[in-house]
Amino acid sequence: MHVVQITSAEKLPDSVGVLRDKQIRWTLEANAKVLDLGETGPHTLYLTYDVPSDMFTTIARLDGTDSTDGKGCCDWAAGTNAPEGIADALWNNLNAPNDPPFEPNDVGVTAKVVEPGPFEGISWRLLNGLPLGGDCTTQASLMIHACRQLGVPAELLKIRASYLAGAENCTLTTTYWTRPSVIRPGETEILFLDADSGPGYNWQNWEACCSAAGKLYAFFPAYKADDAYRMLKDGLLGQEGWQQHWIIRDAAGFAWVMEENVPLP
Numbered sequence: 271m272h273v274v275q276i277t278s279a280e281k282l283p284d285s286v287g288v289l290r291d292k293q294i295r296w297t298l299e300a301n302a303k304v305l306d307l308g309e310t311g312p313h314t315l316y317l318t319y320d321v322p323s324d325m326f327t328t329i330a331r332l333d334g335t336d337s338t339d340g341k342g343c344c345d346w347a348a349g350t351n352a353p354e355g356i357a358d359a360l361w362n363n364l365n366a367p368n369d370p371p372f373e374p375n376d377v378g379v380t381a382k383v384v385e386p387g388p389f390e391g392i393s394w395r396l397l398n399g400l401p402l403g404g405d406c407t408t409q410a411s412l413m414i415h416a417c418r419q420l421g422v423p424a425e426l427l428k429i430r431a432s433y434l435a436g437a438e439n440c441t442l443t444t445t446y447w448t449r450p451s452v453i454r455p456g457e458t459e460i461l462f463l464d465a466d467s468g469p470g471y472n473w474q475n476w477e478a479c480c481s482a483a484g485k486l487y488a489f490f491p492a493y494k495a496d497d498a499y500r501m502l503k504d505g506l507l508g509q510e511g512w513q514q515h516w517i518i519r520d521a522a523g524f525a526w527v528m529e530e531n532v533p534l535p
Contacts, residue, residue, distance in 0.1 A: 282317060285351040286420055288344045289315040316344045319356055320421025331419050337399035343419045353422045353483035360416045361480070361487045361494065364409075373490060379403035407478040409489040417482045424482035429502050430475075431461040431514040435535045440498040451518060451528070459516040459528050467511030471527070477506055503534050 293311035334342040346363035393412040417424035447461040466472035493505035516528035
């Protein structure tokens with residue numbers, strides 16, 4: 271027998287959530303006849319916003335793990351019925367109380383979760399309670415998987431240093447802003463992020479964000495913005511006090527800092 275469609279006789283809630291311990295009565299309609307097939311259960315029904323688009327569906331994402339008190343995506347976004355509300359709920363839960371991702375160098379972290387390829391689906395390991403760490407790309411991908419699990423499209427966006435306004439100037443995909451060096455003729459300077467508001471430098475290639483529902487969501491620092499420009503201008507450089515520098519890469523690392531705190535108009 272090929273089942274073409276399953277329809278609920280009762281109207282389901284018009285929001286994300288979980289229905290637990292439900293009995294389901296099955297009927298079969300064929301040749302204008304309705305046959306009662308009896309009840310099964312108890313069942314758990316997971317209500318999503320749309321058809322899940324994440325190929326890495328796991329029961330942990332739906333039911334949660336020990337470290338999340340047995341709550342997963344549908345629990346976190348329960349009661350929401352719009353993409354931005356869903357994204358907000360997931361982001362808030364992945365910051366607190368389920369702030370999962372340790373930074374790779376945090377005390378107690380024994381291994382770093384790395385995602386080979388665009389998405390290998392392993393970022394969910396950050397929630398399994400083990401002493402694993404993940405950088406901004408892995409943390410953002412964790413939210414991306416959660417959004418997609420609930421049927422909300424989400425993508426990865428990398429915020430880079432920029433000396434020009436406009437969202438498109440803050441998301442160079444394969445390179446950095448560069449200029450010929452005056453101090454060291456023949457060499458090239460690149461504009462780089464310094465994730466440190468105090469003395470010294472904390473070089474950062476980019477800040478990876480989850481792009482969902484027309485908004486950007488960052489982790490460590492936790493900041494939400496309308497677009498890449500506002501994320502860099504108001505969030506990273508503004509609220510967090512990060513800086514931008516023209517630097518020269520050499521064998522010793524980022525040795526030559528050409529200019530302090532390059533402004534973003």
